Amino acid sequence: MDLLTALSLGQTALELGLICGLTVLALFLSYSMLNVCDLSTDGCFTLGAAVGAVVAIAGHPLLSIPAAMLAGVCSGFITALLQTRLGVDSLLSGIIVNTALYSVNIAVMGGSSLLNMNKTETVFTMMRELLRDTPLAGQYTLAVALIAAALVVGLLVAFLNTRLGLAIRATGDNPDMVRASSINPVFTTTVGLCVANAFTGLSGCLLAQSQKQVEINIGQGIVTIALASLLIGRAFLGKGSILTRAVGVVLGSFVFRLVYAIALRFDMPAFMLKLVSSVIVIIAISGPYLKGRLPMLRRRLTAGRGGSGRRGA
Amino acid sequence: MLRLSHVFKTFNPGTVNEKRALTDLCLHLAPGDFVTIIGSNGAGKSTLFNAIAGSFDTDEGSIELDGKDVTFAPEYQRAKSIGRLFQDPMRGTAPGMTIEENLALAAGGGGWLSKLSRGDRERFRERLALLEIGLEDRMRQPVGLLSGGQRQSLALLMATMVPPKLLLLDEHTAALDPSAAEKVLRLTEEIVAEHKLTTMMITHNMRQALELGNRTLMMDSGRIVLDIGGEERAGLTVEDLLERFRSGAGKDLDNDRILLSD
Numbered sequence: 001m002d003l004l005t006a007l008s009l010g011q012t013a014l015e016l017g018l019i020c021g022l023t024v025l026a027l028f029l030s031y032s033m034l035n036v037c038d039l040s041t042d043g044c045f046t047l048g049a050a051v052g053a054v055v056a057i058a059g060h061p062l063l064s065i066p067a068a069m070l071a072g073v074c075s076g077f078i079t080a081l082l083q084t085r086l087g088v089d090s091l092l093s094g095i096i097v098n099t100a101l102y103s104v105n106i107a108v109m110g111g112s113s114l115l116n117m118n119k120t121e122t123v124f125t126m127m128r129e130l131l132r133d134t135p136l137a138g139q140y141t142l143a144v145a146l147i148a149a150a151l152v153v154g155l156l157v158a159f160l161n162t163r164l165g166l167a168i169r170a171t172g173d174n175p176d177m178v179r180a181s182s183i184n185p186v187f188t189t190t191v192g193l194c195v196a197n198a199f200t201g202l203s204g205c206l207l208a209q210s211q212k213q214v215e216i217n218i219g220q221g222i223v224t225i226a227l228a229s230l231l232i233g234r235a236f237l238g239k240g241s242i243l244t245r246a247v248g249v250v251l252g253s254f255v256f257r258l259v260y261a262i263a264l265r266f267d268m269p270a271f272m273l274k275l276v277s278s279v280i281v282i283i284a285i286s287g288p289y290l291k292g293r294l295p296m297l298r299r300r301l302t303a304g305r306g307g308s309g310r311r312g313a
Numbered sequence: 314m315l316r317l318s319h320v321f322k323t324f325n326p327g328t329v330n331e332k333r334a335l336t337d338l339c340l341h342l343a344p345g346d347f348v349t350i351i352g353s354n355g356a357g358k359s360t361l362f363n364a365i366a367g368s369f370d371t372d373e374g375s376i377e378l379d380g381k382d383v384t385f386a387p388e389y390q391r392a393k394s395i396g397r398l399f400q401d402p403m404r405g406t407a408p409g410m411t412i413e414e415n416l417a418l419a420a421g422g423g424g425w426l427s428k429l430s431r432g433d434r435e436r437f438r439e440r441l442a443l444l445e446i447g448l449e450d451r452m453r454q455p456v457g458l459l460s461g462g463q464r465q466s467l468a469l470l471m472a473t474m475v476p477p478k479l480l481l482l483d484e485h486t487a488a489l490d491p492s493a494a495e496k497v498l499r500l501t502e503e504i505v506a507e508h509k510l511t512t513m514m515i516t517h518n519m520r521q522a523l524e525l526g527n528r529t530l531m532m533d534s535g536r537i538v539l540d541i542g543g544e545e546r547a548g549l550t551v552e553d554l555l556e557r558f559r560s561g562a563g564k565d566l567d568n569d570r571i572l573l574s575d
Contacts, residue, residue, distance in 0.1 A: 161428055162425065162426045163424070163425055163426070163428075164425035166418050169407070169409070169410055170407040170418055174406065174408065177405055177406060180399075181392050181419070184387070
C-alpha cells in the first residue's frame, strides 16, 4: 500500500466516520445518557436521507438539512410517545417505529426505493462551488463532514450541560431519583429522543447527499455500526468531561471506518461490514461482563474438580 | 399543611395476593409539625409516603397539600413541594454525575437551558461545607465515588436545597453505619429546624420516635392506630408506647427490625 492509497483510504474513512459519527453522537445521547436503546435508528437514518434527498431534489439543498432533522424529531417523538405514554416497552417501541418507517420512507421517496441525486444541487455541491479556486478545492466532502460534526458535538455538549441536559442525564443515570424529584421523566425522555433522532436524521441526510443517492436500505444496520463506534470511542475516551467523551465517540466512528477500510484492502468482502460491526458490539459489551464473571467461573471449575474427587472418595 | 381524608389503597385487588395497604386513612398535619412514624411490618408506612408523594394512584379519598388538592397530581408535580429521602442511599443521587451537577438539578431555578454559574457553585460550596465531610472540595467528582453516608448526606442536602413544604424521611438512616447515621440524623434535625420544615419520618428506633419531633404516629394494617403529641407524649417511655400500641391495635408490635432502645 503506497502513501497515496493510504491517504485516500484515511480520507474516506474520515469522511464516513464524521458523517456517520453524527448517528454515534445520537446514540451517545440516547444510549449512554438516557439509557434507552433506540432501535428506530435504522429507519430514522433512512428517513433523514429520504426527506433530505426529496427536499434537495425539489431545489432546496440548504432546506434539506433542517427538513431531515425535523423528520428525525418527529420519528423520535413517536418512539418516545409509545414508551412513555402508551405503555409500549422501550425496545419494542423502537422496533415498531423502525418497521413503520420502512413504509413511510418509501412513501417519502414517492413510491420508489431509490432516488438519484447525480444532477441535484446538494450541500456538498454547494461546498464544492464555495471551495473552487481555493487550496481546499477537492476537500468539499470532508469540509461539510467536519463542520457538521463540530457543530453537532458543540451543540450536544452545550445541551448536556444545561439544566435540561442534566435532567436527561439523571433520567438515564438514576430513574428512581428522577421519579421522586420534580423532573418529569416523560418530558426528559421525549426531549432526549427527539434531539437524538434529529442528529440521526441529519446523519442520514448527509450520507445520502455525499453518495448522491438514497436507497431504501441505506440505514440498515446503522444502529449496530454506530453502537460499535460508540463502544470503540468509549474504550479510547470513555472517562472525563462530556466534551471529551463526545469527541471520543466521533473518534470511535473514525477508527471503526478506518479499520474497516483497511480490512477491505486486505480483501475482506464489503458485505462483511455488518457482521464485523456486530462482532465488535458483542465483544465490547460481553467482554467486561465475562471478565466480571471470571473469578466465579474459576471457582466453579476448581470446586467442580474437587467436588467430583470428594464424591469419588 | 397536609390533609389526607379517607384514603384507601389496595394492591392486586381481586387476586389471591390482594393487600389492603391503606384503609380509611385520615391525617392532618399543621405547618411545622415533625411527625415520627413507627409500625409493624407491612403496616403501610412507606405506602403512606408513596400515596402522599404520588408514586401510585390511590383508590379513594383525597390528599391536600399546602391548601391544594393534589389527589390527581402526578408525582413530579407534587415533588415540587415535597422533599423525599429513602432508606437506600443510592436512590437519592445520580452516581454518574458530579456532586455539583446533582446539586444543580436539585436547586432548580433558572430556565431549562440555563447553565451552572459561578454563583451557583459558590452557593453549593457553602451548603456542602455545612455537612462538614469535605464534599465542598470534591464538587467535580462523580457521586458514585462517595460512601453511603456521604451520599445520604448529599441527598438530604438536595432534598432540602429548595426548602420543601413537606419532608418525607423513610428510614433514611437505617442503611448507614452508626456513626454516619448519627451524623445524618443530626444534620436532619438542623435542617428541619433551620427551615421550620413540616416533616414526617419513618423510623424503627422507638427512642428516636419519641425524642425527635413533636408528634408520634403508630401504624398497623394500613391504619393509624395511635396518634400522640403535646404533653401526652412528653412523659412517654418506650414501654408506655408499646402498651399504647397493644391497646390501639389489639396486638403486639411485630416489627423484626424494631429497636426498643438504641
